[in-house]
Amino acid sequence: MEIRYKLLGKELFLLVSGELDEHSALGAKEILDKVISLNASADRVVFDLSGLSFMDSTGVGLLIGRYKKLRQYSIPAYIKGASASAERVIELAGLYGIMPKY
Amino acid sequence: MENVNEMTLEFSAKSENELFARGVIGCFLIRLNPSIAEIADVKTAVSEAVTNSIVHGYKRGNGTVKIYAKTEGRTLHINVSDNGVGIEDLSKALEPFYTTKPEEERSGMGFTIMKSFMDEVNVISSAESGTQVYMKKTFNSDEKQV
Secondary structure (H helix, E strand, C coil): CEEEEEEECCEEEEEEEEEECHHHHHHHHHHHHHHHHHCCCCCEEEEEEEEEEEECHHHHHHHHHHHHHHHHCCCCEEEECCCHHHHHHHHHCCHHHCCCEC | CCCEEEEEEEEECCCCHHHHHHHHHHHHHHHHCCCHHHHHHHHHHHHHHHHHHHHHHCCCCCCEEEEEEEEECCEEEEEEEECCCCCCCHHHHCCCCCCCCHHHCCCCCHHHHHHHHCCEEEEEEECCCEEEEEEEEECCCCCCCC
16 A cells, blocks of 8 residues: 655645555555645645555545544545445445545 | 355454455455456455454454355355454444444444445354354356456
């Protein structure tokens, strides 16, 4: 599981790739939180999941946790690039309701 | 006479084995030529059950998780079991978004996902014998792998 990020203007893209499960989620959380706090002046954050080959409900918990953290900074969050299978998990959890598709 | 195949896998209840368990069940199914979506569904459901055993059954302590799988024609039967602490309130556990560990950013969606991605899910749990999650799925696609 790998995390990369890029800041384009005032938009922070967080690219999560590989397999996101309970094993990789803890490390992902720490890195994501660090990147977010270093870029807290961003207007919006986009979680780019196009590199994810697997995601289960741990990924949902991780994204909800990051959403709550971003809310403290008043930064809206979006999701892009979910695969068909990740999308089924995301939709079951109603995640697009709080983090719309980018 | 339906073609029958079965396997049993037993492994340490360690997070790093979640990936391993998904890989094994995926490989076991290939023979049935399921669609990509069907394989993903099964791997996700198994990942949820195995994670539950590790995180809740053994609370990230020592233990083993056992997966028994059987294919009969195009139907898959899976049993994921542990000898952990058991589920105290099963009806609550099955509710979407209910979790006993909100502080850990757990979504409480594990059983909801299992029930949505598999055709049938049955859970038996007690403090004495741990937890067994039985899941079943019949593959519909006739997609051939090349």
